[in-house]
Amino acid sequence: MAGFLATVLICDDEPSLRELIRISLDGPYSFAEADDGEKSLEIARRLRPDVIILDMMMPRLSGLEVLSEIRGDRALAETPVIVLTAQPSTKDEALRCGADIVMVKPFEPEQITAAVEEVLAGRR
DSSP states (O other), X not given: OTTOOEEEEEEOSOHHHHHHHHHHOOSSEEEEEESSHHHHHHHHHHHOOSEEEEESSOSSSOHHHXXXXXXXXXXXXXXXXXXXXXXXXXXXXXXXXXXXXXXXXXOOHXXXXXXXXXXHHTTO
16 A cells, blocks of 8 residues: 555564664554553554554563553554564463464564564555
């Protein structure tokens, strides 16, 4: 879709990972970033991004807590959420909580690009 500029909210407490995701997503995107769970929710509610990339382990609120809040918020409930986790054992729990895609760290840049394109394709 020409002219479509998707807003991606990157929620991770590691600045280097947020940068890697930004660099990996070379396309028609604008970015917002949050380094803890509370900021993630605040920014998501204010911006209503097209997709949220959410780390499981963050300060103040965990990724699962943020995901639960997002799914319970009528304005955000349908927003695609890609969850990142360093612990493969948490993948099923994230999916049960409403994650659209769960990616286990480390991942290849192409994987994050494909995941974002997949969830955005479902919204158009």
